[in-house]
Amino acid sequence: MVDPRRSSRTLRVHIDRERCIGSENCVASAPSVFRLDAEGKAVLLDPSTVDVEALLLVAEICPTEAIILEDGAGNQVFP
Numbered sequence: 541m542v543d544p545r546r547s548s549r550t551l552r553v554h555i556d557r558e559r560c561i562g563s564e565n566c567v568a569s570a571p572s573v574f575r576l577d578a579e580g581k582a583v584l585l586d587p588s589t590v591d592v593e594a595l596l597l598v599a600e601i602c603p604t605e606a607i608i609l610e611d612g613a614g615n616q617v618f619p
């Protein structure tokens with residue numbers, strides 16, 4: 541059985557574009573997962589390139605809690 545903490549495939553990542561202020565904390569911390577689009581808002585690249593702990597860390601350093609994490613059942617894990 542795969543340890544759910546070892547694979548971000550068990551977490552779904554959403555970005556609340558209304559909340560995103562383009563601070564780029566997420567881009568700096570996980571450039572394989574986030575980038576800013578032409579509007580200066582974060583968009584997703586490939587969340588499976590980092591593990592769950594890294595995703596949680598990035599979500600926690602977003603100043604506006606714009607990064608929303610859900611488990612495989614759709615339950616919100618963060619914030």
Ligand code: SF4
Pocket residue numbers: 555559560561562563564565566567574581582601602603604605606607
């Ligand atoms: S850290 Fe949060 S506010 Fe900053 S760009 Fe990423 S999603 Fe947007």
